[in-house]
Amino acid sequence: QVQVVESGGGLVQAGGSLRLSCVVSGSWLVINVMGWYRQAPGKQRELVAATSGGSTNYADSVKGRFTISRDNAKNQVLLQMNSVKPEDTGVYYCNAKNRVGANYWGQGTQVTVSS
Numbered sequence: 125q126v127q128v129v130e131s132g133g134g135l136v137q138a139g140g141s142l143r144l145s146c147v148v149s150g151s152w153l154v155i156n157v158m159g160w161y162r163q164a165p166g167k168q169r170e171l172v173a174a175t176s177g178g179s180t181n182y183a184d185s186v187k188g189r190f191t192i193s194r195d196n197a198k199n200q201v202l203l204q205m206n207s208v209k210p211e212d213t214g215v216y217y218c219n220a221k222n223r224v225g226a227n228y229w230g231q232g233t234q235v236t237v238s239s
Contacts, residue, residue: 126148126220128146128147128220128229128230129147129149129230130232131144131146131233134234134235135238138237138238139207140208141205143202143205144202144218146203147199148199151199154222155220156176157219157221158175158201158218158221159171160173160201160203160216161217162217162235163214163232164211164214165214169217171183172216173203174192174219175192175201180192186205189206189207190205191206199220201218209237213236213237214234215233
């Protein structure tokens, strides 16, 4: 059974930094894509950043502030969040996709940015 476990959320002041971590375990197939999504109250879940095969993709709103990185040996993905803004507040979800397209989600971790 595939497990996706996030950690690192919390309360941070605007302008500060936070690092999220996600570890995927139990997958027999290679995890091709790992990424982070977020959902703010009353809004749809949106892509924040994703990484696949060494390439990365970011939402325009976080470019230059957030960095996604992956440790393939650990099946771990990190999201370094710098210069955070109140609009970054939301529940952040880790997502993993394997090579046959199966999608796995973590339980979510709350990030709150105070102004």
